[in-house]
Amino acid sequence: MISGGGTGGHIYPAIAIANAWMEKHPDTEILFVGAEGKMEMQKVPEAGYKIEGLKVAGLQRSLSLANVSFPFKLASSLRKSRQLLADFKPNAVVGVGGYASGPLLFVAQNKGIPTLIQEQNSYAGLTNKLLSKRARRICVAYPGMEEFFPKDRIQVTGNPVRKDILDLKGKSEMAKFHFGLQPDKKVLLILGGSLGARTINQAVLADMVGFEESGYQLLWQCGKYYFQEMSQKVMGSGLKHVYLMEFIREMDLAYAAADVVVSRAGALSVSELSIVGKPVIFIPSPNVAEDHQTKNAMAYVKEIAAVLLKDNHAVGQLKKEVDQLMADESKMDLLSENIKKLARPDAANRIVSALEEIIA
Ligand SMILES: CC(=O)N[C@H]1[C@@H](OP(=O)(O)OP(=O)(O)OC[C@H]2O[C@@H](n3ccc(=O)[nH]c3=O)[C@H](O)[C@@H]2O)O[C@H](CO)[C@@H](O)[C@@H]1O
Structure with missing residues (x-):
């Protein structure tokens, strides 16, 4: 399973990983998990992969009415993540950052499913920092990422780019x-x-x-x-x-x-x-x-x-x-x-x- 999105900067590395994996292991089934209404719900099927959407919302840092619905959306996306993981039974879950990777990787880690995070930037967001504590590998593009992630699991790979x-x-x-x-x-x-x-x-x-x-x-x-x-x-x-x-x-x-x-x-x-x-x-x-x-x-x-x-x-x-x-x-x-x-x-x-x- 591959999860994340929101913008091209998260979606295209996810697609590049999926394509490189399928080239080597063509009999694999891959399921993407994105956020309803976001760009990935269109771009991932265009690239030939199935995608399920979670009802997720970001928590606004400022006081905002949008935050009122946050706990309900979070509960709903955790429930759907549990159900998707139980149905699909993935061997591993990859998180590329963006709204959907938080709940899905959190539940996967609770279930003991191996997770890998791909961080594109030289600065890590809060979700990836929290998820990295139980991720098996964190693939990064910049040196010095020990500031955010456990040093022993960081691997500098660069950002995956479409072929x-x-x-x-x-x-x-x-x-x-x-x-x-x-x-x-x-x-x-x-x-x-x-x-x-x-x-x-x-x-x-x-x-x-x-x-x-x-x-x-x-x-x-x-x-x-x-x-x-x-x-x-x-x-x-x-x-x-x-x-x-x-x-x-x-x-x-x-x-x-x-x-x-x-x-x-x-x-x-x-x-x-x-x-x-x-x-x-x-x-x-x-x-x-x-x-x-x-x-x-x-x-x-x-x-x-x-x-x-x-x-x-x-x-x-x-x-x-x-x-x-x-x-x-x-x-x-x-x-x-x-x-x-x-x-x-x-x-x-x-x-x-x-x-x-x-x-x-
Ligand atoms: C405003 C914002 O939050 N920007 C963030 C977002 O950027 P954003 O989504 O703009 O991402 P990037 O610049 O990293 O990548 C853009 C991706 O979209 C593709 N593309 C772009 C335009 C187009 O017409 N067609 C197309 O296919 C590019 O080829 C590239 O693969 O995610 C990046 C990666 O986490 C962050 O570094 C950026 O700071």
């Missing part, structure tokens, strides 16, 4: 065709994380005329919540080389088409960008726990493997940063070379081996 992203060779031309891009214009890929990013969208809006004047075409993922508003602005602008999407399914092709990438610094985006080795300008979200996206990005900036643009400077300064990078091929090459050095393309297989060990 089609691992090798982009020969895909660039087809990728441009796929998105309807011009074959001969430079491509600026804009990524706001799985849900889209308001500030990045505003920064692009402010500079999109300038980008077109500089001769770039934009492949711009703006997020579901912002799509309608951004579409109207793009249509109203009369620009010809802005290709707006709410969500990109074929991320391998998006990466393959790009000359330069502007991205939030969610853990999986960072891991994928190191594998594809593109020059990137990170604009970390300031709205995440312990400012972990800035830490994710800084680990790369320190190695001269990426450029950092602060969220509060993005509107107004994005074009200057992009122009500087696009004009400096040797810097683009250096960033590409350095970011590739930080890649961990074998993460999914290493997690599969860890799972085999805990099951044995």
Whole structure:
């Protein structure tokens, strides 16, 4: 069983683990457990796996009416977790973080079923910290995680990335065709994380005329919540080389088409960008726990493997940063070379081996 979700940063590593496991053990039955109404309930079946949903809710840190229903939802999700575990009888349960992994792994651990946690970030949330006490293995992507987890069970594997992203060779031309891009214009890929990013969208809006004047075409993922508003602005602008999407399914092709990438610094985006080795300008979200996206990005900036643009400077300064990078091929090459050095393309297989060990 694999549990967790809420955003792409939890869902896609889960799918990458499932795919790597099935490649080695094709006769296995895998069941995902997610949270009702969240993104995983759509993305997991699209990837070809079954999923059950728990009625779960996060506890708001501030006093909020939403907290009134929290105990009832928690009780319901614990009950359903018990029932799912009894029916499915898994050999192991993997938790990737996000709402559903808490109750499911808690009940699995009570029943003595081996559990493995995959933590994507350099900072661990409360749920994973609590679950780690009884987990058999904690697979992490960053060093120094002893601060949060029992040292003897930590394994640094890197974040598991979908297989089609691992090798982009020969895909660039087809990728441009796929998105309807011009074959001969430079491509600026804009990524706001799985849900889209308001500030990045505003920064692009402010500079999109300038980008077109500089001769770039934009492949711009703006997020579901912002799509309608951004579409109207793009249509109203009369620009010809802005290709707006709410969500990109074929991320391998998006990466393959790009000359330069502007991205939030969610853990999986960072891991994928190191594998594809593109020059990137990170604009970390300031709205995440312990400012972990800035830490994710800084680990790369320190190695001269990426450029950092602060969220509060993005509107107004994005074009200057992009122009500087696009004009400096040797810097683009250096960033590409350095970011590739930080890649961990074998993460999914290493997690599969860890799972085999805990099951044995
Ligand atoms: C606002 C927020 O809470 N962000 C967190 C969330 O980010 P978020 O869900 O944005 O996750 P990441 O940046 O880590 O990963 C995004 C994933 O979605 C995929 N993708 C994205 C856009 C798209 O159009 N198509 C697509 O397939 C990417 O290829 C990647 O696999 O989880 C991450 C991992 O725990 C954290 O580091 C982030 O801080």
